[in-house]
Amino acid sequence: MLKRSIFLSPWTFIPTLYFASGIPYVIINTVSVIFYKRMGVDNAQITLWTSFLYLPWVIKMFWGPVVDIYSTKRTWIITSQIAMFLCLVLVAFSLQLPNFFFISLVVLTLGAFISATYDIATDGFYLLALKPEQQAFFVGIRSLFYRLAIIFCSGILVFLAGKLEIYFKNIPLAWTLIIGFSSAILLIIFIFHRLILPFPDEDATHQYTAREKIPFLQIITSYFTQEKIVSILAFILLYRFGEAMLVKIASLFLLDKLEVGGLGLSTSDLGLVYGTSGVVSLILGGILGGIVISKYGLKKCIWPMALAMNLPNIFYVYMAYTQPSLTLISPLVSLEQFGYGFGFTAFSVYLMYISQGEYKTSHFAISTGIMALGMMLPGLISGYLQQAVGYPIFFILVCLFTIPGMISMLFIPLKEEANPTAR
The missing domain is CATH 1.20.1250.20 (MFS general substrate transporter like domains)
Structure with missing residues (x-):
């Protein structure tokens, strides 16, 4: 595939990579607490089951070597983004079902593992695609866009959900639209990355050198x-x-x-x-x-x-x-x-x-x-x-x-x- 040199600047992909990293994390660990509360789930059930959603980030170090060894970081990024899009679509749809709590929790759990995997691949790609001086410069940029994703999800999306709750007088519908909107954003970012994300030479060679025995x-x-x-x-x-x-x-x-x-x-x-x-x-x-x-x-x-x-x-x-x-x-x-x-x-x-x-x-x-x-x-x-x-x-x-x-x-x-x- 032809590498587009016009897109090789980190400014074209670092902001979107880390904005896309923040969206699923905040929805899974923060926004889920809010929409479950609005849909009538009691505090004990919410805190118990949403706390388990932290687990993939607890144990992600154990499958980090798999991301290192098999395929490229770029492939892992693209694949996990489309998978996360599908997960959010399923979550949005599940909120319309009578047994929404169980179904959405199962899908969010899967999404948590996908999101943690995306974080591993993105951090690895960051180290392989950027030169050392670029890594130092963009560390603040990636943090900024990750935090903007937090504001976007826990602030703007929640605010809009509240307005939709009043407009439709239907809480499940309001949150279905909001989660569906979030999935659409991830789909757009997926298409964007599929087209412009660079192919670092080190990303292609690293997977082979990484297959040596990991201590x-x-x-x-x-x-x-x-x-x-x-x-x-x-x-x-x-x-x-x-x-x-x-x-x-x-x-x-x-x-x-x-x-x-x-x-x-x-x-x-x-x-x-x-x-x-x-x-x-x-x-x-x-x-x-x-x-x-x-x-x-x-x-x-x-x-x-x-x-x-x-x-x-x-x-x-x-x-x-x-x-x-x-x-x-x-x-x-x-x-x-x-x-x-x-x-x-x-x-x-x-x-x-x-x-x-x-x-x-x-x-x-x-x-x-x-x-x-x-x-x-x-x-x-x-x-x-x-x-x-x-x-x-x-x-x-x-x-x-x-x-x-x-x-x-x-x-x-x-x-x-x-x-x-x-x-």
Whole structure:
């Protein structure tokens, strides 16, 4: 096939590759919580089953070598995109069926594995298609477009779904149209990539060199024999324990009726408050966190940043007890999300800090898999706990659940470095 040199600039495909990466992830892990709530599923069932959808991102490191060995990264990208399009079409259709919850969960689970595979292939393609100086330049661009996908899905799409709910007076139809619209966007991106995505020479040759024996056992052993590995694992699993409980319940709390302890927001209001201004605050917090760490170092920043992430959870305790109006809900949610973005930066940098040596890429993949497990496990029980104790007590418990993660920070290995983000 003829390679079109006009399209070889990374500007033509990096933004769309990572925008397409964000859409299915957000729909599967965030938007699904919202449309299940709007369609009458109870909190315990929503949090339990949607938390299981994190699993492919927990274990994706185990089939990463398969993506490396068989076929090219470009082929994996194209194939997974069309497969994800079909999955979203099936999800949209399933919302019209009486047993929509079971069918849509099965399809979303399949979509989660496809999306995780797409992430593996896209990151590999990024390393093969771009020169080292381009990789450094476009790391911010790819992050920007991934975050724009978050705003698009959790903000704009949710807002539009709310408007359609009112217009059609039919919640399943509104969400069928929204998920169908999302699938159409992925189809357009698939066609675009099919036509213009380059064919890097290294992508074709890498699959053959990768078929040499992969020292998988050696990689795993070297990771789990690090200094203070028990403390490291405890930190990765516990640092966001409270936030992992909160994130599954937050949108349900905002949507629930006042008489059952929620804040009674409409779907459109949720899209604006949590999915738009909240996500923008999250991004700004992350940017500021990166600037602060680069200036002062991770060791000096990790405690203040952990406090910045955990202390704003008290806002949800306040809102649960007072049920304020939208004018106060919006800034409080934004402040909490800003603190989360700021504090999460320290966590991300620490995962890079412990990814050292010959297998640092694989070690980072293992760390992010454990990180996803740390989000999945608290989410499994969050809905049952909330239903058992109510929103006010639940959010108090969330604040208390941040303490183990703070304690774990006392035991992790961390030396002062001149440039902690250089890894």
